[in-house]
Amino acid sequence: MLISLAPRRALLALLLAGTPSLAAAQPRAVTSQSPADLIVTNARVYTADDTRPLVEAFAVRGGRIVFTGSAREAATLTGAATQVVDAGGRTVIPGMVDGHAHFVGLAQKLRSVDLVGTRSYDEVIARVVDRAKTTPAGSWIVGRGWDQNAWGNTAFPTHEALSAAVPNHPVILDRVDGHAALANAAAMRLAGLTAATKDPSGGKILRDAKGAPTGVLIDRASGLVENKVPAPSREELRAALKDAVARMHSLGLVGMHDAGASRESIELFEDMAATRELNLRLYVMIGDNAEALQHYFALGPRNALYDGQLWVRAVKLYADGAMGSRGAALLEPYSDDPNNSGLLLSAPAHIQEVAERGLAAGFQVNTHAIGDRGNRVVLDAYERAFAQVPRADHRFRVEHAQILHQDDIPRFAQLGVIPSMQASHQTSDMYWIGKRLGPTRLYGAYAWQSLLKTGVVIPNGSDFPVEDVNPLISFHASIARQDARAWPAGGWYPEQRMSREDALRSMTLWPAYAGFQEQLMGSIAPGKYADFVMLDQDIMRIPADLVLQTRVLSTWLAGKLVYTASQ
Known part of the structure; x- marks a missing residue:
């Protein structure tokens, strides 16, 4: 490799x-x-x-x-x-290029209720109430960015206060990581969500002592409600995407790797590129949808379309959830939730099967994995796929690779797999991640230098809209492992910091390499x-x-x- x-x-x-x-x-x-x-x-x-x-x-x-x-x-x-x-x-x-982000997610966030930085559940509710004043009754209100770990009470909220404050609008509010959502009573009624509703595969409905939904929906359970939200029209989405591109340009981004797009979105991207409205180096990962994968595998890899605006040659899979919602799959239980080891969102056999098809079709396969068990599952599945369909220079990726068992750190280089990581996640999570993992597992958390020393490169990013779009936040996190207030003194596990030269490459040359674009950008x-x-x-x-x-x-x-x- x-x-x-x-x-x-x-x-x-x-x-x-x-x-x-x-x-x-x-x-x-x-x-x-x-x-x-x-x-x-x-x-x-x-x-x-x-x-x-x-x-x-x-x-x-x-x-x-x-x-x-x-x-x-x-x-x-x-x-x-x-x-x-x-x-x-x-x-x-x-x-600069964001090596892992969500184009449509940013476009939608720019037009939804911004909950990033809220310091309490009351503040979340107040922002939704303000939006309700200018939204017709019965219309959906969508928001994103709440994080209970930043509140005085770090327990998950329940819907009652939100439902009382906004009774006449269905409301769905995504958590900051996109792996949990909070719905009010009106939204749950429209979705038919009751105590009798079963947890979907790869998701969990949080419930009260009587079994009734609390309003918090983990990972794929959020789709039970979000699927009821009317989709924007094609022209509304087109306009919102243009706003998103303008936001990226203002912060020094000339491109991004879109980590999971539907066929409908990709076709809109291509239409915008053909009419010179995209104005972006967009490397697209096809979302895990059987019909979409069949369609694009049949077309084959497509590179530098429309004067280098669009690449369609990668697939995005999901192995597990996220740390903040305790959905990341761990080898041992969460230290602060000993009956929970997280969720696997895809069966290992599915990851292997898509990996083999990707190898045969010449497509890169990139899989979201955050917990140490999630990462091991992906590396194991990739290794089996490489044995079945050998291919040099495949450049398969693990997206996030946040928590790694020490035994798995060298396997990335050995298998030729790229750890695609987002430095700003480390500075967002460092305040509470120790409670989730305990002290021992932190040595494999956000382990940039440990990975770099094995010979891999690390394309950097933000995972926006999970984190702020500004790429200099990730540059700063890479070299300092500190927040904007220079906390903690000396950096959080500072031995894992990047040099400034590597931090610059992680936002320029290494994303290009991770997208087969190094000859062009x-x-x-x-x-x-x-x-x-x-x-x-x-x-x-x-x-x-x-x-x-x-x-x-x-x-x-x-x-x-x-x-x-x-x-």
């Missing part, structure tokens, strides 16, 4: 050497002396390209980088129509898309506690300005 035995630096060298556009380009040479369309000069450019990691200028022609090097050399490519951008000494980095290097971001601070040199104060000044896609900050 490509990753299996090579140390990480050797892998990066191989990645660069194996890329024709990079191998053929000398750091100081240009492919042609004809004028550039765009020259960025007087900058501190962190290229994420090991052949030339720091330069002061680069040139763009036809949407691609044609030169990186000195300002003097770049100036020789100036023509009458060349746009010259003097960065004034500012920092420029490659356009991920670094500022000749031959690649001219996707880059200008920042007002040097995140590679400033104190870690200033990173979160950094502003994106401009974002560029294929050499075109897609966002500029207001003065």
